[in-house]
Amino acid sequence: MSITDALILGIVQGATEFLPVSSSGHLAITAELLGVENNSLAFSIILHLGTLLSIMIAYRESVWGLIREFFLMIKDLFTKKSFCMEKSKYRKYIPLLIVASVPAGIVGVFFGDFIDMLFSSVYFVVITLSVTGIILIVGEKIGQKADKNIEQLSLTKAFGVGLFQMFAVLPGISRSGTTTVGGLTFGLKKEEALELSFLMALPAILGSLLLDIKDILGTVMELSLPVVGVGFVSSLIVGYLSIGFFRKVVKKGSMMIFSVYLWCLSAVLLIIL
Numbered sequence: 001m002s003i004t005d006a007l008i009l010g011i012v013q014g015a016t017e018f019l020p021v022s023s024s025g026h027l028a029i030t031a032e033l034l035g036v037e038n039n040s041l042a043f044s045i046i047l048h049l050g051t052l053l054s055i056m057i058a059y060r061e062s063v064w065g066l067i068r069e070f071f072l073m074i075k076d077l078f079t080k081k082s083f084c085m086e087k088s089k090y091r092k093y094i095p096l097l098i099v100a101s102v103p104a105g106i107v108g109v110f111f112g113d114f115i116d117m118l119f120s121s122v123y124f125v126v127i128t129l130s131v132t133g134i135i136l137i138v139g140e141k142i143g144q145k146a147d148k149n150i151e152q153l154s155l156t157k158a159f160g161v162g163l164f165q166m167f168a169v170l171p172g173i174s175r176s177g178t179t180t181v182g183g184l185t186f187g188l189k190k191e192e193a194l195e196l197s198f199l200m201a202l203p204a205i206l207g208s209l210l211l212d213i214k215d216i217l218g219t220v221m222e223l224s225l226p227v228v229g230v231g232f233v234s235s236l237i238v239g240y241l242s243i244g245f246f247r248k249v250v251k252k253g254s255m256m257i258f259s260v261y262l263w264c265l266s267a268v269l270l271i272i273l
Contacts, residue, residue, distance in 0.1 A: 014238025020177025128172025
């Protein structure tokens, strides 16, 4: 893999991880067009680390709040014999994020090899990209009357949002898109559904990192440090910018533009591939 390949893949990862257009699908298609070998799928985890850091920067207040309150909960458990969940909204976020992460975690553990195999089928990705476009349209209509904050979400509904994320393990199904739609489906207003979606990405990416740690180490050993560095930094910078862009679109606009893009992309790919 060349530095140019790493730069392109990093930009694609950063731009599409947080926009509801499926980063996995775009990475698979880009790798196919670049002629990059299949070890780029392991390299994609390195790119995900870049976007993981971009989330932590963009949502630093929430991320810090989660970390701080987690340790304060442990302290209260020993000193007051209670987690004292009423002290902070971030304490309420923690069990919600854990429950919401369960479905995708189970699928990743038991069906990881099968899912990796699907990355080699560009035509499968074309179909799932079109499906993502449909999901966004449905979510846009569902979310018009949603008005709840994250801390008002029940554990049962958080698990329901997690089921949406479970399907996003498939290449071509957008994780940010499906989890945002999942939040809207269970009553979260747009900005809250989007924040939950981004926060859910933290355990999802960390989980992928742990599952693929052997592949990651193998990739780092095979690739030069400049290639790894360029991919990581480009995904971090572009990822941070795409988070800000998507937040503005969700707040002021419509996700219809992403659906149209996905359908047009699918049609073009069917013609040229």
